[in-house]
Amino acid sequence: MMRIKEHPILDFSKERKIIRFTFNGQEVYGYEGDTIASALSALGVKEFSVSIKHKRPRGFYCAIGNCSSCHMIVDGVPNVKTCITLLKEGMKVETQTNKGELYDLK
Amino acid sequence: MLNQYGYPSPEQVKSKFPSLEILVKPKAIVECYEKIPCNPCSTSCPFKAITIGEDINNTPVVDFDKCTGCGICVYSCPGLAITVCEVLEDKVRFKIPYEFLPIPKQGELWHAVNRKGEVIGEAYIEKVTLTPRQDKTQLVQVLVDKELLYEFVTIRSQDYE
Amino acid sequence: MILNRDLVIIGAGPSGLCAAKMAAEAGQKVLLIDRNPQLGGQLIKQTHMFFGSEKQYAKTRGFDIAKKLIDDVKKYPDLVEIWDNSTVVGLYSDKVLTVLTGETYRKVQAKAIIVATGASEKVLAFENNDLPGIYGAGAVQTLMNVYGVKPGEKIVMVGSGNIGLIVSYQLMQAGVKVLAVIEAAKVIGGYKVHASKLRRLGVDIITSCTIKKAIGKDKVEKIVTVRLNEKWEEIPGTEKEYEVDAVCIAVGLSPLTNLLAMIGCELKYVGELGGLVPVLSKDYETTIEGVYACGDASGIEEASSAMVEGYITGLAAAKKLGKVHPQYDELMVDLRKQLDILRSGPFGEKIRKGLAKLEGVKEVC
Ligand SMILES: Cc1cc2nc3c(=O)[nH]c(=O)nc-3n(C[C@H](O)[C@H](O)[C@H](O)COP(=O)(O)OP(=O)(O)OC[C@H]3O[C@@H](n4cnc5c(N)ncnc54)[C@H](O)[C@@H]3O)c2cc1C
Ligand code: SF4
Numbered sequence A: 001m002m003r004i005k006e007h008p009i010l011d012f013s014k015e016r017k018i019i020r021f022t023f024n025g026q027e028v029y030g031y032e033g034d035t036i037a038s039a040l041s042a043l044g045v046k047e048f049s050v051s052i053k054h055k056r057p058r059g060f061y062c063a064i065g066n067c068s069s070c071h072m073i074v075d076g077v078p079n080v081k082t083c084i085t086l087l088k089e090g091m092k093v094e095t096q097t098n099k100g101e102l103y104d105l106k
Numbered sequence B: 001m002l003n004q005y006g007y008p009s010p011e012q013v014k015s016k017f018p019s020l021e022i023l024v025k026p027k028a029i030v031e032c033y034e035k036i037p038c039n040p041c042s043t044s045c046p047f048k049a050i051t052i053g054e055d056i057n058n059t060p061v062v063d064f065d066k067c068t069g070c071g072i073c074v075y076s077c078p079g080l081a082i083t084v085c086e087v088l089e090d091k092v093r094f095k096i097p098y099e100f101l102p103i104p105k106q107g108e109l110w111h112a113v114n115r116k117g118e119v120i121g122e123a124y125i126e127k128v129t130l131t132p133r134q135d136k137t138q139l140v141q142v143l144v145d146k147e148l149l150y151e152f153v154t155i156r157s158q159d160y161e
Numbered sequence C: 001m002i003l004n005r006d007l008v009i010i011g012a013g014p015s016g017l018c019a020a021k022m023a024a025e026a027g028q029k030v031l032l033i034d035r036n037p038q039l040g041g042q043l044i045k046q047t048h049m050f051f052g053s054e055k056q057y058a059k060t061r062g063f064d065i066a067k068k069l070i071d072d073v074k075k076y077p078d079l080v081e082i083w084d085n086s087t088v089v090g091l092y093s094d095k096v097l098t099v100l101t102g103e104t105y106r107k108v109q110a111k112a113i114i115v116a117t118g119a120s121e122k123v124l125a126f127e128n129n130d131l132p133g134i135y136g137a138g139a140v141q142t143l144m145n146v147y148g149v150k151p152g153e154k155i156v157m158v159g160s161g162n163i164g165l166i167v168s169y170q171l172m173q174a175g176v177k178v179l180a181v182i183e184a185a186k187v188i189g190g191y192k193v194h195a196s197k198l199r200r201l202g203v204d205i206i207t208s209c210t211i212k213k214a215i216g217k218d219k220v221e222k223i224v225t226v227r228l229n230e231k232w233e234e235i236p237g238t239e240k241e242y243e244v245d246a247v248c249i250a251v252g253l254s255p256l257t258n259l260l261a262m263i264g265c266e267l268k269y270v271g272e273l274g275g276l277v278p279v280l281s282k283d284y285e286t287t288i289e290g291v292y293a294c295g296d297a298s299g300i301e302e303a304s305s306a307m308v309e310g311y312i313t314g315l316a317a318a319k320k321l322g323k324v325h326p327q328y329d330e331l332m333v334d335l336r337k338q339l340d341i342l343r344s345g346p347f348g349e350k351i352r353k354g355l356a357k358l359e360g361v362k363e364v365c
């Protein structure tokens, strides 16, 4: 578990609501306030996507929405920047292995 | 040395200490060797014992006559570059800033650590203060052996591998 | 449908927030847009006490400065409208912005625009630098200090500027072991007080050293470092292996100027300021009238100078739109003096050089 429990400066002790979501079909959970990327990192997941041409594994790099290294498919929508997208109950998060395909707006 | 490894030379360290006669009372040892735009040490001292001046890039100068060793500058310095030192009969008393867990407790023995991060002896924890105005920087008062006067800089838990 | 707004500020980091505060103080209506769920930009992840002087909140921890600046703008609920979770994706020369919030697109017609989009982290070229587990130092800071998640257990930091040193210290505070800080230059880049803080924790700082490659299948498992000679060439036989589960890259920032490029204002490459930066007037106006840039987006510096620049830009932009702050002149004099002082020491030299180069361009055009 990669969550920080005790910290000399910051307070992470506050109880937070559990948010359930699925990662590649598997049921997992994070906490309220997490981004998709932080919830996955806490679970030890490092590989978020696979590079388009050479099929190399990719994780996040900047965590502030600049680099696109954290793209995943979220609820069927590809190319979601998971580092700045807040986790929501019931989200379907999947590893992205291509450029992303056209999808229907809900 | 400082520029390459991150620790000052023994001469640099000594240059920041007043004489042993002065150190019979607690005095601030301000180890800020480089011109950086910073001045909270001087603005936080209630006795106006630290001077930086109009240009905040100047390095701080301590007036040991004015310094009472109160320790306020120790937790106000963002560089954690200040300690308070007092030479007793066979021990030296230090007040140091500390920002790690676990919080040391009175009566415990901790490692005494030098500027390179090496363990050089033992430190007896005399007192730990953490008031709201310290904003999470603990002020730890310790006793170490007298030989460690120019060596000691911080503590480390004996449980830390 | 197109929405009409007077002053639009893109980015709610220290610079954008300060610009919004000053403009509002002058009576100017503002729309403040940030793509993050939380306002405050880089400040929200800074757990250390800041440098500078009291005017720039020295000795206050970064995230507490963010709270103060956010409170400052929230004092003007009638004047400052905030769109968070909203990314400006387009900026066009007639001052039209396109903004994406979730899956909703909005178009805004502005009268004046301040671009305070901050910076992005530079990447470093080495074998396997794209393996998961190799992160920008700022990303690691965000992950652990904002979301409370450790990036790994054992880390090597590449780069000894202030960010590399500070993030290393914060990793140790979070309980992560920093095996070494490596630096390609001959000397440590950041403030020595930060370096000493780290050194006394037992963290090795190794200068004239770089990362040669990362090793691992689906994620980084090991790295190899190598020492460099005077000419920055690798010295054979000095390779060293570290077992790590994460690597932090802190080799500098570059201004985020893509929106400024899109709207067509003149940019110039100034290495000292981090890369391409907009050519600006004394009031931080770009070569397009009514379009301003401040903070890291106009050249990499510190949060302290980003705040002061924000105040200046907010004052100037409000004035342009007809709202003159009652203390306009005094404030401008004082703020410009603060900037001069912040930049006057040896650490400000690079900035001074960079700005001088930029000045040169302005005189030509
Ligand atoms: C990793 C890191 C660590 C740092 N550590 C320190 C430190 O310890 N001490 C110090 O003094 N300085 C530090 N700095 C520098 C300091 O944080 C910056 O100089 C300061 O934050 C710059 O302020 P800013 O407002 O210009 O930009 P930022 O704080 O970067 O804010 C820019 C804002 O713009 C938003 N934005 C960007 N593009 C868009 C868009 N298209 N649409 C909507 N919003 C957008 C971003 O989300 C962000 O909130 C650090 C910088 C970084 C990157
Ligand atoms: S110890 Fe107290 S009196 Fe001495 S310099 Fe520091 S703040 Fe001033």
Ligand code: SF4
Binding pocket: B030, B031, B032, B038, B039, B040, B041, B042, B060, B076, B077, B078, B079, B080, B081, B082, C193
């Ligand atoms: S507050 Fe600390 S780092 Fe800043 S000038 Fe004073 S001694 Fe140096």
Ligand code: FES
Binding pocket: A060, A061, A062, A063, A064, A065, A066, A067, A068, A069, A070, A071, A081, A082, A083, A084
């Ligand atoms: S990690 Fe860079 S955009 Fe998400």
